[in-house]
Amino acid sequence: MSPVSEMVVAALIVLGALFVFLGSIGLARLPDFLTRLHGPTKATTIGVGAILLASAIFFSGSESTAVSLHELAILLFLFITAPITAHLLAKAGLHRQARSAMRAAGDDEAADRVMTRESAPSEPDAGCQRANDERAPADR
Amino acid sequence: MLNAALEIAFVLIAAAQALNLYRLLRGPDLCDRILALDTLGISAIALLLLFGIRSASTAYFEAALLLALLGFVGTVALCKFLLRGDIIE
Numbered sequence: 001m002s003p004v005s006e007m008v009v010a011a012l013i014v015l016g017a018l019f020v021f022l023g024s025i026g027l028a029r030l031p032d033f034l035t036r037l038h039g040p041t042k043a044t045t046i047g048v049g050a051i052l053l054a055s056a057i058f059f060s061g062s063e064s065t066a067v068s069l070h071e072l073a074i075l076l077f078l079f080i081t082a083p084i085t086a087h088l089l090a091k092a093g094l095h096r097q098a099r100s101a102m103r104a105a106g107d108d109e110a111a112d113r114v115m116t117r118e119s120a121p122s123e124p125d126a127g128c129q130r131a132n133d134e135r136a137p138a139d140r
Numbered sequence: 141m142l143n144a145a146l147e148i149a150f151v152l153i154a155a156a157q158a159l160n161l162y163r164l165l166r167g168p169d170l171c172d173r174i175l176a177l178d179t180l181g182i183s184a185i186a187l188l189l190l191f192g193i194r195s196a197s198t199a200y201f202e203a204a205l206l207l208a209l210l211g212f213v214g215t216v217a218l219c220k221f222l223l224r225g226d227i228i229e
Contacts, residue, residue: 010145017149020183024156027163033171040179048186055189070201081212088219093171095223
């Protein structure tokens with residue numbers, strides 16, 4: 001391994017680890033759930049991405065393989081799944097917030113409806129829920 | 141130089157995992173705990189890759205890929221459960 005590529009690998013490793021650390025600081029310190037969601041997503045994309053890139057450079061040309069492709073599979077998978085995970089978590093967080101807000105307002109019936117398919121009109125993604133209803137009327 | 145960088149990275153990621161664990165145990169809401177668990181899995185992947193670089197062995201990639209897969213499926217299942225009260229409808 002040449003000194004230049006070793007330097008690049010070392011820099012990428014430190015950068016990646018720094019981003020993972022910063023993401024976790026965000027997770028631990030930020031005030032509410034939706035802001036806390038913001039930190040770790042950067043840790044996933046830039047942090048693990050930089051470490052994977054370092055690993056790809058490190059293993060490329062070292063053994064029988066010219067270019068190491070294992071990292072590409074992990075990178076692709078992580079980059080595809082990170083937005084899906086964040087979206088689902090944000091949705092779950094919003095639902096729980098809406099539910100507890102309705103409970104606090106004394107509207108228990110509306111709060112129960114958030115969990116089922118007939119959501120209240122004031123609910124953030126009521127339109128989406130209604131579309132689901134029309135597609136599958138007798139799903140349960 | 142690579143060894144020094146690896147040492148720094150190990151310390152940083154261990155600290156990150158400690159912070160994740162703090163949020164996992166303390167998290168006021170269930171969503172916070174799920175997020176912390178997911179982040180714990182991500183930093184475990186990073187740790188595995190660093191181990192792979194240090195021991196110059198490619199055997200760690202399969203474990204990292206498996207961890208990424210299981211972490212994703214677990215997070216999606218937990219979120220579905222919170223949203224619907226059911227995982228497979």
